[in-house]
Amino acid sequence: MNYRFFVFILLGFIFFASSSCTTREKLVYFQKGNLDSLGKVPSTFNPTFQTDDFLSIVVTAQEPESVIPFNLITATTQMNGVSGYTNGTPAQNGYLIDNEGNIQFPILGTLHVGGLNRQAAVQLLQEKLKDYLKGPGVQIQILNYKITVLGDVKVPGTFQIPNERITLLEALGLSGDLNITAERKNILLIREENGEKKEYRIDLTKKDLFASPVYYLRQNDVLYVEPNVTARSASTVWRTSGGIIISLTSLIITTIVLITR
8 A cells, every 4th residue: 555655646746747737827817807998999999100101102193094103013033144133023102211210202392291190191192192193092011020029939920911911929829829938928028109218018818909009000019028037947857867767667557566466
């Protein structure tokens, strides 16, 4: 009977050692009790244009030929014996916002669009185009809208966002989600606002995220997920020594069983 008790103790030790040292409260997002009254999530998101944004601007009007001077012509690359270029591949044309927040637009000249959202920029262009076109329409898209996710995630990297709308949770989904060793209560978001870098700290275990100004990411936002040092250390120790512990324990149990027969 004594050897059985000893075996039970050894098996309990193995189970305890192999289980994660990280508690449920440190791993689960939006834990029970936090979702009873979610913060109000904005129904729409309209990014403001910033320095170094690369804009596609397409002008339309009732008379299609009249808009030709206001639209950039799509360029094509030619082989011409140069390696790395493909015949007929369209190149993106657009307007780069300079350090002063301006773009140079055909015929209209310098336009200040930095700090404007899409609706305001469209209205600005339409007003100026009324002198040249009948019923002008304007479509604007950010061609280089991107976010970056770094740190303790499965697939860190920079991601292009074609629809210019992404939430923080969707960004973590693009990166393959957090690793089990990641710190969920202190995620860092770095954002440029009015020419200055600002930092926000995010706790994924709380509901506050849904109503925070960082729920929707802006172009060029950077997310950094810190590793949980305690969880990572425990995981590393078990990976390196777990096999040895199990082998030794199995040997001890086998020896005890043989001796006590």
